[in-house]
Amino acid sequence: MFHYYMFNKPFGCVTARRDSLYPTVMDYFSELNNDNLNPVGRLDRETTGLLLITDDGVFNQKLTHPSYHKEKTYHFTVLGDLTEDRCQQLEKGILLKGSPVLTSPAKLKVFRQDILSNIIDTLHPEVQSAVCNNLPTHPVTYGEITISEGRKRQIRRMMKAVHCCVIELKRISIEDIVLDETLSPGEWEEIFPL
Structure with missing residues (x-):
């Protein structure tokens, strides 16, 4: 069993x-x-x-x-502004650095925005240390993303491709x-x- x-x-x-x-x-x-x-x-x-x-x-x-294309959903926090244009790029598919093939389309929801100084104390100490040199007013975006692939560090690389940096990532479903x-x-x- x-x-x-x-x-x-x-x-x-x-x-x-x-x-x-x-x-x-x-x-x-x-x-x-x-x-x-x-x-x-x-x-x-x-x-x-x-x-x-x-x-x-x-x-x-x-x-x-x-080949099974199972959907995996994550909550994310990124340093940066996920504009409508950037969201559309993620939803259509992104060309990741070092890959000749676009990512499969993602589903994306933006929940809210904030600034770094308001949320830095809530981050893991290791992440706080990594982001402490950013401006206190740096925009922060919270949201949810669903992907059906599993490339190495895929969501982090996708966000980097649209000039955002993942500072928190939590998988909530498969x-x-x-x-x-x-x-x-x-x-x-x-x-x-x-």
Whole structure:
């Protein structure tokens, strides 16, 4: 019988089985003593939120292989102004640096805007350190993006292509599987595939 877990990945751990520098997502599952468990896809070290862990290789393949075009939705905070023109570029597809092929069209919603000085205290200390030399009045945009690909650091690279810098990124869903917001970062629960 296969097992399926929903994990709220915290900032700072890497999606790997082992790492010499950072804690890994699999460290959180060591108590289960199941060497067949693997992460479904990847989230980079700075990205938080929904990560599925399973020992079902077929399920893993169906959610991660590019040919299945599974939608993944993220909440983001970016340094920069996501103008209507920039949003349209993201929605149509972006040519990422080093790639000859446009990204698939994205779905985008902008929630609100602010300025850096108002939100810097809410950011992870590592991010605060990285952005502290920006002007206090630098615009900040909050929103949601849905993509159906999984290129390396794709959303960060897409935002960079429209002159914005991701400072927070949290995956909230994969297809119909939505992160249980009662899970604190680093917590997990067993689920069953939908």
